[in-house]
Amino acid sequence: MDKWQKRAAERRKQREKQLRQRMMIAGGAVVALLIVIFIITRVAGGSKVEKKGSSSEAASSSVTGENSAVSGANGMTGDTTGTVADTSSTDSVLVATVTGEIAPDEATVTPNPDDPRAIFAVDPNKTDWNFDKDGDKVVYLTLDDGPSYLTMQFLDMLDACDVKATFFVTSQDPSYADCIQEAYRRGHTIGLHTSSHSFEIYKSVEDYFWDLEQIGNVVRDQIGYVPAFIRFPGGSSNTRSARYAKGIMAKLTEEVQKRGYQYWDWNAETGDGNMLSVEEEIAEATSCDYNNIVMLAHDGDLKEATLEALPTIIQNYKDRGYTFKPLDREAKVIHHEVLN
Numbered sequence: 001m002d003k004w005q006k007r008a009a010e011r012r013k014q015r016e017k018q019l020r021q022r023m024m025i026a027g028g029a030v031v032a033l034l035i036v037i038f039i040i041t042r043v044a045g046g047s048k049v050e051k052k053g054s055s056s057e058a059a060s061s062s063v064t065g066e067n068s069a070v071s072g073a074n075g076m077t078g079d080t081t082g083t084v085a086d087t088s089s090t091d092s093v094l095v096a097t098v099t100g101e102i103a104p105d106e107a108t109v110t111p112n113p114d115d116p117r118a119i120f121a122v123d124p125n126k127t128d129w130n131f132d133k134d135g136d137k138v139v140y141l142t143l144d145d146g147p148s149y150l151t152m153q154f155l156d157m158l159d160a161c162d163v164k165a166t167f168f169v170t171s172q173d174p175s176y177a178d179c180i181q182e183a184y185r186r187g188h189t190i191g192l193h194t195s196s197h198s199f200e201i202y203k204s205v206e207d208y209f210w211d212l213e214q215i216g217n218v219v220r221d222q223i224g225y226v227p228a229f230i231r232f233p234g235g236s237s238n239t240r241s242a243r244y245a246k247g248i249m250a251k252l253t254e255e256v257q258k259r260g261y262q263y264w265d266w267n268a269e270t271g272d273g274n275m276l277s278v279e280e281e282i283a284e285a286t287s288c289d290y291n292n293i294v295m296l297a298h299d300g301d302l303k304e305a306t307l308e309a310l311p312t313i314i315q316n317y318k319d320r321g322y323t324f325k326p327l328d329r330e331a332k333v334i335h336h337e338v339l340n
C-alpha cells in the first residue's frame with residue numbers, strides 16, 4: 001500500500017466519521033426539536049421558550065457530472081474537434097452541513113489591483129485566444145463542480161504532486177465558497193462553470209447570463225475579479241440543452257466570446273461523471289497522447305475515486321514528458337463541435 005492509498009483510506013475513514021457525526025447531529029436535532037415541541041405544547045400560554053438556532057441546518061447540493069465521451073480529437077496538428085455522445089446523467093444528492101468543517105488553512109487573498117493574474121479577468125477587448133498553437137506537451141487538468149467538501153483534499157493532493165490546475169467552480173454549496181480563494185492562493189486558475197449547475201440555464205441566453213453573473217460575483221468576492229475562463233455544464237457539445245431551447249448552444253458559444261469570455265471543453269477525461277472505479281479512471285485518463293491535453297475531472301461530492309486516481313494519472317503524464325499547467329490566456333482553446 002503506497003502513501004496515496006494510505007491517505008485515501010484515511011480519507012474514507014474521515015468521510016465515514018463525518019457522515020456518522022452528521023447523522024448524530026441530525027438525530028440530536030430531531031430529539032431537541034421534539035423536546036421543544038413537547039415543552040411548547042405543555043407550557044402553552046406560559047413562559048416563552050427560547051429556541052436556539054440549530055447547528056445542524058442542512059443544505060442540499062445536487063451534483064451533476066458531465067457524461068460525455070470524446071473521440072476523434074486531433075492533438076498534433078489541426079483543431080481539436082470532439083464527437084461527443086451525450087449520455088444520461090447520473091445526478092446524485094448529498095446533504096452537507098452548512099458549517100463546513102473543512103476550512104481553508106489561511107484565507108489571505110484580498111482583491112489586489114496589482115495581481116498579475118488579473119489579466120485573466122473577463123475583457124471584451126482581449127480576443128487573441130490561442131486556437132492553433134500546439135507546442136510543448138502540456139496537460140491542463142480541470143476540476144469542475146466544486147467547491148465541495150473534497151476541495152481542500154484536492155488542493156493538498158495537487159500540492160503534494162506539485163501540480164497547478166484549473167477549478168471551474170459553482171455555487172452548489174456556498175458554504176465552501178472560501179475554498180475558491182484558497183485554491184487561487186495556492187496558484188490554481190479559477191474559471192466559471194455555473195452558479196446553479198441546473199440545465200434550466202439553457203432556457204434562454206438571458207437565463208444563461210443571469211446564472212453566469214451570479215457565479216461571477218461569487219468568484220469576484222473571493223479573488224477580486226471575474227475570470228474570463230468558463231466551461232459550459234455538459235460542455236458546448238451537450239444535446240441535453242435542446243430540451244430547454246433548440247439551438248441555444250450555438251448562440252451561447254458565440255455570445256460568451258463576444259462578451260470577453262472564452263470557453264474550454266476537453267479532449268481527455270477521467271470519466272468520473274460515470275462513477276468509475278479508481279482503476280477505470282486511471283485507464284481512461286491516461287489513454288491520451290495529444291500534445292495539448294485539457295482533462296476533465298470533477299471536484300464534486302462523491303468524487304473520492306478521482307482524488308485517489310489523480311496522483312497516478314499525473315505521474316503517468318509526467319513520466320511521458322508532459323508538464324501540468326493551469327489555464328491562462330496562452331493555453332490552447334479546446335472546443336467541441338456544437339450539436340445544439
Ligand SMILES: [Zn+2]
Pocket residue numbers: 064065066144145193197233234
Ligand atoms: Zn459540471
